[in-house]
Amino acid sequence: MRRIYESDAIERDEKPFTPHERESSTTVQSFRSVNSSTLSNLFVPKGLRQRAISVDIVTPKTTFSEDEPIPFTVIMRNSLPVPITLSTASPLLWTWDIDGITEATHVARYDPPDESGDFTFQRGERKRFRKVWRQLFKVSDNEWEAAETGEHTISVQINVPDAEEKGLTAETTVQISPDE
Numbered sequence: 001m002r003r004i005y006e007s008d009a010i011e012r013d014e015k016p017f018t019p020h021e022r023e024s025s026t027t028v029q030s031f032r033s034v035n036s037s038t039l040s041n042l043f044v045p046k047g048l049r050q051r052a053i054s055v056d057i058v059t060p061k062t063t064f065s066e067d068e069p070i071p072f073t074v075i076m077r078n079s080l081p082v083p084i085t086l087s088t089a090s091p092l093l094w095t096w097d098i099d100g101i102t103e104a105t106h107v108a109r110y111d112p113p114d115e116s117g118d119f120t121f122q123r124g125e126r127k128r129f130r131k132v133w134r135q136l137f138k139v140s141d142n143e144w145e146a147a148e149t150g151e152h153t154i155s156v157q158i159n160v161p162d163a164e165e166k167g168l169t170a171e172t173t174v175q176i177s178p179d180e
Contacts, residue, residue, distance in 0.1 A: 040085040040120075050160070052080040053121060055170040057156050063175040066149065067135060070174055072096075074129040074156045078121035086168075088159040091117040096156045098133055098147075105138035119158060135176060149176045 040049060056075045064070050074096065078084045090113060098104040121127070133154065136144040155171035157163040 049084050050166045052084050057170045057172045066179050070133045077126045081123045084121045086119045088117040093119045094158045149178050
């Protein structure tokens with residue numbers, strides 16, 4: 001191997017190649033990617049961005065017995081073949097409610113800052129979030145109250161102003177029946 005390096009065999013061509021030498025530093029080493037939030041904000045109108053996102057909520061069944069946990073799945077989907085970014089009112093991107101009570105608690109769990117957030121969906125992306133409601137409402141830091149039997153509405157919304165008018169909400173009704 002030593003003879004090859006000493007014989008100038010590597011440098012016979014018009015453009016010599018020698019190990020560990022760089023060509024010009026002005027050549028592009030790699031392509032830079034464009035931030036999808038910037039692309040969405042520049043080229044997709046705000047109204048179209050909001051209509052491109054669909055929100056749905058699904059439960060495995062509609063009737064549950066008392067004290068049975070109620071699992072639900074929130075599905076959000078971007079129907080466009082381009083990335084979409086929604087500007088949210090806070091870093092909290094979405095919320096869920098039981099009968100209008102956020103996350104089934106009367107106690108504030110967190111106080112989101114007044115800064116906005118970005119909820120980004122890649123092209124055609126479907127996001128799934130799984131939650132469980134244990135049929136309890138939190139009334140104080142240490143006290144929970146059982147939900148009454150009957151109908152209860154589980155709703156979800158993306159944290160944007162006027163989410164219902166923009167179609168960024170969904171709800172489903174479940175029935176809690178007494179144990180027999």
